[in-house]
Amino acid sequence: MPHGGDYTIESVENALRTLLLLRNNPSFRAIDVATELQVARSTAHRMVATLEKHNFVRRNPDKSFSAGFQLVELGIAVLGGTDFAAEIQPFLDQLAQRTGETAHFLILDRDESVFVAGAEGTHVVRAVVRVGERLPAHATGAGRVLLAALPEADVASLYADHPLEGGTAHAIRTFDELRDDLVRVRAEGRAINTSHSEEGLMAVARPVVDATGTLRGAISVSGPEWRFAPRLTEVDRLLAESLAAFAKKV
Structure with a gap:
């Protein structure tokens, strides 16, 4: 032909x-x-x-x-997130209902966090769903969780030779600072984002692991800092419970 x-x-x-x-x-x-x-x-x-x-x-x-939406969907499909997003959506919906805050499923594309699926919280003042958007991985909780799962050499290849850009003035700015942060994230199994990606926004993120032990992405729960901070322990517990239930079913 x-x-x-x-x-x-x-x-x-x-x-x-x-x-x-x-x-x-x-x-x-x-x-x-x-x-x-x-x-x-x-x-x-x-x-x-x-x-x-x-x-x-x-x-x-x-x-x-x-x-546009069609182009974003195509990109997400190429990255392997579309089918899995459908599987995890009910868990996001339930998590948003239980916490009252917005929940997202994200994947990593080199040094960017990609918002693949989401469910809005129940409060009038809440974080918006950002499906299809990208943010610098180092400036999001989910991105740092996913970076922490990479070998240190892979993280170094992404960041060691250039400054970390994007996010707010509170975001991590140097590779040394990021490396130290990822040590803490690995130890705690979670990442907390306080105004790193957006002023006044707080989030907690944990990795998504399926029944085979394969890392599939991360879930982040976010909301306004003034309401989220006093409830951080509670929201993190609900997130961990949801992820444990998901790992057993998928």
Whole structure:
């Protein structure tokens, strides 16, 4: 069967090149597409409109475009999280009901935490569900739990040669600080996040292990610090109970 450059479809190639603009940037504008593809702006607008129609990109208030739901779902599927997310969703729902706080299931993609599934808490003031979003792993409790499960050499390869960026002023900023923190996380089996990813937000995270002992990701429970801090021990206990029940059933 023939293959190669002579049998490619230019419009499909242009659509893929447009989506690849999101590889290094959180958003793009139609003029960026026109420049990348070397086409007229009207052609670029039609290309983006088609991708928007099929939910591969979404329009932002400033008229730029970011990854749409379909693209996010595809990325999560490639990372292996979609089927497992369906299995863990009932546990997230129950955990959110029992704690009153928002629960997320996350996986690790190099140095980023990926929010794969979530359930909103029951309080009026609560953390929002962030399915499909990414945050620096070192700035989230779940990310630090998952980094702690890696060999130290793998963590070093991700962080040793460059500064830790992202998160708030409270986030970990040096590799030495991260290395010391991961020692504590391994010892305690959990990570606590106090305003590292967002000011005023507190979370506790633990690893998700299935019945075979395989690490599948991490669950984080989060809420406003003023309410969460006095209940940290209680919320952590409920999280541990939920994970123990999950390990027996899956």
